[in-house]
Amino acid sequence: MGDEAFIEVDGVEKFFDVRRRAGLLRRERHRVRAVDTLSFTVPRGEMVGYIGPNGAGKSTTIKMLTGILTPSAGRIRVAGIEPARERSRLAHRIGVVFGQRTTLWWDLPLIDSYRLMCRMYRIEERRYAENLDRCVELLELGGLLETPVRQLSLGQRMRGDIAAALLHDPEVLYLDEPTIGLDVVSKVKVRGFLRDLNRDRGTTVLLTTHDLTDIEQLCRRVMVIDHGRIVYDGELKGLHAVGDGAAAERTLVVDLERELPPLEVESARVVKVEGARQWLAFPAGQSAAPLVARIAERYPLADLSVREPDIESVIARMYARDPSAVTSRP
Numbered sequence: 001m002g003d004e005a006f007i008e009v010d011g012v013e014k015f016f017d018v019r020r021r022a023g024l025l026r027r028e029r030h031r032v033r034a035v036d037t038l039s040f041t042v043p044r045g046e047m048v049g050y051i052g053p054n055g056a057g058k059s060t061t062i063k064m065l066t067g068i069l070t071p072s073a074g075r076i077r078v079a080g081i082e083p084a085r086e087r088s089r090l091a092h093r094i095g096v097v098f099g100q101r102t103t104l105w106w107d108l109p110l111i112d113s114y115r116l117m118c119r120m121y122r123i124e125e126r127r128y129a130e131n132l133d134r135c136v137e138l139l140e141l142g143g144l145l146e147t148p149v150r151q152l153s154l155g156q157r158m159r160g161d162i163a164a165a166l167l168h169d170p171e172v173l174y175l176d177e178p179t180i181g182l183d184v185v186s187k188v189k190v191r192g193f194l195r196d197l198n199r200d201r202g203t204t205v206l207l208t209t210h211d212l213t214d215i216e217q218l219c220r221r222v223m224v225i226d227h228g229r230i231v232y233d234g235e236l237k238g239l240h241a242v243g244d245g246a247a248a249e250r251t252l253v254v255d256l257e258r259e260l261p262p263l264e265v266e267s268a269r270v271v272k273v274e275g276a277r278q279w280l281a282f283p284a285g286q287s288a289a290p291l292v293a294r295i296a297e298r299y300p301l302a303d304l305s306v307r308e309p310d311i312e313s314v315i316a317r318m319y320a321r322d323p324s325a326v327t328s329r330p
């Protein structure tokens with residue numbers, strides 16, 4: 001196998017047979033198609049965004065790539081291994097982080113979880129010590145190693161989980177919503193760490209997220225999945241173009257010292273007013289700083305924050321504008 005296809009997904013389908021109520025006593029069998037003829041490849045060392053609306057099939061894809069789920073049809077290879085068949089052999093070569101749940105032992109100090117993983121994965125002592133030192137330093141975990149996981153903040157726990165996924169030096173890292181619920185500072189730390197990991201160690205990364213900034217800052221390539229199929233595969237800026245420039249709007253949320261009529265500011269428009277709070281949409285490509293300066297000059301400003309466009313709205317507009325414009329990479 002050449003490096004051209006380090007992750008290889010070819011015509012993969014996954015359906016679930018579920019039973020649902022169809023009347024008082026009757027239950028009907030019903031087939032949910034979670035992934036529908038999915039095909040893509042990821043070369044070694046690439047960091048790819050994998051995005052799509054809720055229920056599109058992202059988690060199902062990741063579960064099949066780790067071997068937790070077996071495809072109903074089609075072929076998957078990761079580092080030359082068929083995940084569902086050789087799940088434990090593959091486990092030595094991949095790392096997984098699910099943002100919504102932890103792989104750490106809740107009641108144990110962080111370091112104990114790491115020691116357990118070292119034994120479970122039979123990681124060689126020296127390699128373990130090196131990887132741990134590097135993660136502790138770069139993810140700033142030094143002061144947290146003796147803390148039980150349940151006492152960690154969400155951002156600390158996430159950094160702890162990322163370290164756990166990297167102790168055995170995986171060649172591939174799957175990240176499912178790694179920045180979900182994190183504050184801005186934690187997001188910046190996590191993104192910086194992932195960028196360096198990919199650059200310095202050549203780790204192949206597949207990143208699922210609802211936060212477009214994660215993609216913007218980390219991935220040149222993005223794949224969009226909807227209804228279990230890839231509907232776009234290419235550069236992020238191409239996605240913005242398909243989704244119409246207006247889709248890529250950010251929102252400035254302004255708290256004024258008192259209620260005022262909608263603000264009038266160049267290159268932004270008020271989209272909502274609620275008491276002394278106003279929401280102003282402005283082009284995502286534009287820096288917020290001059291806009292903030294213009295508002296501060298003319299209006300009594302108490303506080304403000306910037307909201308990034310979310311993936312759902314970009315995709316929704318992409319469809320609203322012209323569904324046929326949504327293309328796949330050749």
Ligand SMILES: Nc1ncnc2c1ncn2[C@@H]1O[C@H](COP(=O)(O)OP(=O)(O)OP(=O)(O)O)[C@@H](O)[C@H]1O
Nearest residue numbers: 016018032033034053054055056057058059060061
């Ligand atoms: N074990 C299961 N049994 C039945 N249906 C399932 C199962 N797992 C997933 N599905 C269904 O398959 C579809 C795809 O789900 P999946 O979790 O992969 O989506 P997702 O893109 O990860 O969504 P989200 O962004 O909400 O996490 C959904 O319709 C979901 O309800």
